Amino acid sequence: MSAMARTDPELLAYLEGYLTPQRRERFMKVLSWRTRYLTVALEDVYQMHNASAVIRSCDVFGIQDAHLIEGRFGRRLDKRIAMGAQQWVDVHRYEDNMACLEALRAKGYRIVATVPREESCPLDAFRLDSPVALLFGTEKEGLSAEVLAQADEAIHIPMHGFTESLNISVAAAIILRHLSEQLHRSELPWQLSEQEVLEKRFDWTCKSIRAVDEILARYRGAS
Numbered sequence: 001m002s003a004m005a006r007t008d009p010e011l012l013a014y015l016e017g018y019l020t021p022q023r024r025e026r027f028m029k030v031l032s033w034r035t036r037y038l039t040v041a042l043e044d045v046y047q048m049h050n051a052s053a054v055i056r057s058c059d060v061f062g063i064q065d066a067h068l069i070e071g072r073f074g075r076r077l078d079k080r081i082a083m084g085a086q087q088w089v090d091v092h093r094y095e096d097n098m099a100c101l102e103a104l105r106a107k108g109y110r111i112v113a114t115v116p117r118e119e120s121c122p123l124d125a126f127r128l129d130s131p132v133a134l135l136f137g138t139e140k141e142g143l144s145a146e147v148l149a150q151a152d153e154a155i156h157i158p159m160h161g162f163t164e165s166l167n168i169s170v171a172a173a174i175i176l177r178h179l180s181e182q183l184h185r186s187e188l189p190w191q192l193s194e195q196e197v198l199e200k201r202f203d204w205t206c207k208s209i210r211a212v213d214e215i216l217a218r219y220r221g222a223s
């Protein structure tokens with residue numbers, strides 16, 4: 001459906017009439033925390049449960065978009081582990097890492113590699129002053145040399161044990177929690193625009209109504 005139809009206030013009000021008031025309030029509350037200022041991209045994550053757990057963390061910490069580079073191992077989402085979070089987070093898929101970086105740059109993101117190495121910026125010292133795409137790497141090798149060469153910056157979570165890195169989904173959760181809190185405390189324009197909020201209300205409402213196609217056809221027939 002076109003962006004114009006998705007933001008038609010009359011149609012939205014008609015569809016939202018099929019939701020309980022509690023459900024509508026929940027959507028508004030979740031949307032008030034949603035951001036596209038911060039986004040996440042996973043490069044060729046091998047284990048399905050890791051990709052799914054990251055999507056779940058995106059939903060929990062208010063990240064509206066996640067980008068999956070799936071050229072090497074194919075589709076990597078397990079609906080059971082994502083606990084339905086993939087319905088609420090917009091998942092963008094790419095065959096190729098450079099296509100993903102190009103798309104992120106075209107949207108104005110600074111590319112920030114996450115690497116478990118002390119030469120990179122420690123998470124606490126990292127400042128969000130422009131939109132950021134966080135890139136996460138595979139379980140074994142981490143990010144590819146190509147992505148690292150293209151990254152504008154790199155960050156790490158300081159570690160003090162014997163282990164050389166965290167599990168990717170744990171690393172993503174720690175970083176997202178830290179940076180989303182930083183964003184919400186800031187004066188930065190991190191929230192979704194009015195138009196984006198309307199589009200998401202429309203999409204989420206459609207996903208929540210059984211037989212939505214019939215209801216839409218009835219609406220079109222009547223108007």
Ligand SMILES: C[S@@+](CC[C@H](N)C(=O)[O-])C[C@H]1O[C@@H](n2cnc3c(N)ncnc32)[C@H](O)[C@@H]1O
Nearest residue numbers: 114115116136137141142156157165166168171
């Ligand atoms: C298991 S680690 C990969 C380890 C790999 N040997 C390396 O050196 O990058 C998988 C991914 O989790 C993230 N990660 C794990 N520990 C991290 C840390 N301490 N700081 C930042 N990112 C981390 C990175 O995105 C990494 O590519």
